[in-house]
Amino acid sequence: MLIETDILVIGAGPAGSSAAKHAALNGSEVILIDKKSEIGAPKRCAEGVSKEGLKKLKIEPSSRWVTKELSGVLMKAPNGTSVWLNEEKVKLPEAGYILERKVFDKHMAMDAARAGAKIMVKTLATGLERKDDSLIVTAETMGEEFKIKAKIVIGADGPESRVGRWAGLKTTIKPKNMESCAQFEMAGVKMDDPDSIEFHFGSVAPGGYAWLFPKGDDIANVGLGILTTETDKSAYQHLLEFVENCPATQNAQPVELNIGGDPVGGMLKELVTDNFMIVGDAASQVNPLTGGGIISAMEAGLYAGQVAAQAIRDDDCSKAKLKKYQERCEENIGKKFKRDLKVKEYLLSLSDEELNSIAEAFQDIELENINTAELIKNLIKVSPKALLKLGKLF
Numbered sequence: 162m163l164i165e166t167d168i169l170v171i172g173a174g175p176a177g178s179s180a181a182k183h184a185a186l187n188g189s190e191v192i193l194i195d196k197k198s199e200i201g202a203p204k205r206c207a208e209g210v211s212k213e214g215l216k217k218l219k220i221e222p223s224s225r226w227v228t229k230e231l232s233g234v235l236m237k238a239p240n241g242t243s244v245w246l247n248e249e250k251v252k253l254p255e256a257g258y259i260l261e262r263k264v265f266d267k268h269m270a271m272d273a274a275r276a277g278a279k280i281m282v283k284t285l286a287t288g289l290e291r292k293d294d295s296l297i298v299t300a301e302t303m304g305e306e307f308k309i310k311a312k313i314v315i316g317a318d319g320p321e322s323r324v325g326r327w328a329g330l331k332t333t334i335k336p337k338n339m340e341s342c343a344q345f346e347m348a349g350v351k352m353d354d355p356d357s358i359e360f361h362f363g364s365v366a367p368g369g370y371a372w373l374f375p376k377g378d379d380i381a382n383v384g385l386g387i388l389t390t391e392t393d394k395s396a397y398q399h400l401l402e403f404v405e406n407c408p409a410t411q412n413a414q415p416v417e418l419n420i421g422g423d424p425v426g427g428m429l430k431e432l433v434t435d436n437f438m439i440v441g442d443a444a445s446q447v448n449p450l451t452g453g454g455i456i457s458a459m460e461a462g463l464y465a466g467q468v469a470a471q472a473i474r475d476d477d478c479s480k481a482k483l484k485k486y487q488e489r490c491e492e493n494i495g496k497k498f499k500r501d502l503k504v505k506e507y508l509l510s511l512s513d514e515e516l517n518s519i520a521e522a523f524q525d526i527e528l529e530n531i532n533t534a535e536l537i538k539n540l541i542k543v544s545p546k547a548l549l550k551l552g553k554l555f
């Protein structure tokens with residue numbers, strides 16, 4: 162069987178659903194496929210998004226998929242010293258709402274369907290070949306193999322993407338750029354402030370950080386990300402130790418385990434080739450500092466969908482035409498990521514003792530209108546190493 166379409170989107174996570182929606186809204190015939198039988202499940206995410214991010218994407222928060230509205234962020238140094246930032250002051254990313262991703266992802270796919278995209282669930286892409294001015298993707302559903310011929314394929318197949326490589330892009334991620342994450346969703350969690358998210362820094366999570374993201378009542382996502390280049394233990398082993406020692410989880414029990422990679426090395430250099438674009442985690446469009454990628458995946462999806470639809474209208478799906486997508490990503494996402502990557506490198510260079518003294522110094526500073534840039538300016542005030550490593554950035 163051969164199906165033909167203008168645009169085929171592979172992967173119905175936030176990136177793919179956004180790309181499919183915006184391509185369909187701009188007049189293209191779109192098919193969106195996902196290997197999962199239930200879009201969004203299982204989740205591999207702590208489910209935090211910023212209010213600003215949703216606003217920018219013009220997505221109204223819905224009680225169907227927001228489980229918790231947050232009022233602050235608590236940052237903990239290895240010795241337990243806390244720096245608390247409340248909502249009026251915080252403009253940090255991933256610090257506004259906690260989602261129920263299993264519901265959110267489905268709703269984003271529903272929006273794509275309402276915009277006109279055709280959705281095929283439990284449909285796995287297994288290969289891609291180029292034929293004349295099209296790409297032909299081999300797919301499998303319920304044991305049946307078939308082909309989809311598309312003028313443009315958008316690869317949105319997440320952190321273990323294979324589609325980009327099939328199309329000829331360099332998508333290999335070095336271990337030092339891939340955060341290895343493990344997380345429990347737990348009941349019985351007693352947080353210091355159940356309306357704030359908590360970050361724990363230092364040797365609890367070498368190369369990353371640990372988090373507690375409250376989902377209402379006594380429920381929270383409790384997880385961490387590590388770099389395998391910084392520790393001999395697995396993320397899961399670190400998680401077990403964290404849960405055993407963290408005061409908030411002494412009486413907590415897991416109801417779900419999520420294991421997954423998070424590409425934190427900054428955006429891929431090449432996002433397009435003839436008839437092909439790559440978006441979201443597959444393109445490493447994750448904030449290198451926070452590891453958050455929902456909003457950037459959807460923003461990139463929006464640009465990809467719009468640029469792809471324009472290319473279809475102009476009957477030109479060449480790399481040169483699709484490059485507009487790459488330019489918009491570099492301008493609106495990549496520039497900030499480059500700066501955040503430097504901040505991350507600085508944070509990775511700090512010992513537990515240095516983190517403790519920075520947290521202690523921060524307790525005496527009156528912070529106003531906090532965003533990442535403001536935080537770094539204050540870091541520079543209290544840490545000479547920060548001045549050396551970050552001074553030129555701000």
Ligand SMILES: Cc1cc2nc3c(=O)[nH]c(=O)nc-3n(C[C@H](O)[C@H](O)[C@H](O)COP(=O)(O)OP(=O)(O)OC[C@H]3O[C@@H](n4cnc5c(N)ncnc54)[C@H](O)[C@@H]3O)c2cc1C
Pocket residue numbers: 171172173174175176177194195196197201205206207208209210255284285286287317318319320342343344384419420421422423440441442443447452453454455456458
């Ligand atoms: C533990 C953890 C915690 C995180 N916490 C946060 C957070 O709090 N906030 C935040 O913003 N980000 C967070 N992230 C990152 C966030 O989850 C991702 O950035 C986001 O899901 C990226 O969306 P995506 O659409 O690119 O990829 P995904 O959500 O991974 O979607 C990819 C889709 O492609 C499908 N697929 C893959 N291969 C194929 C194929 N061959 N054929 C068909 N379908 C295919 C998959 O089934 C999947 O549905 C976290 C990540 C991890 C691992």
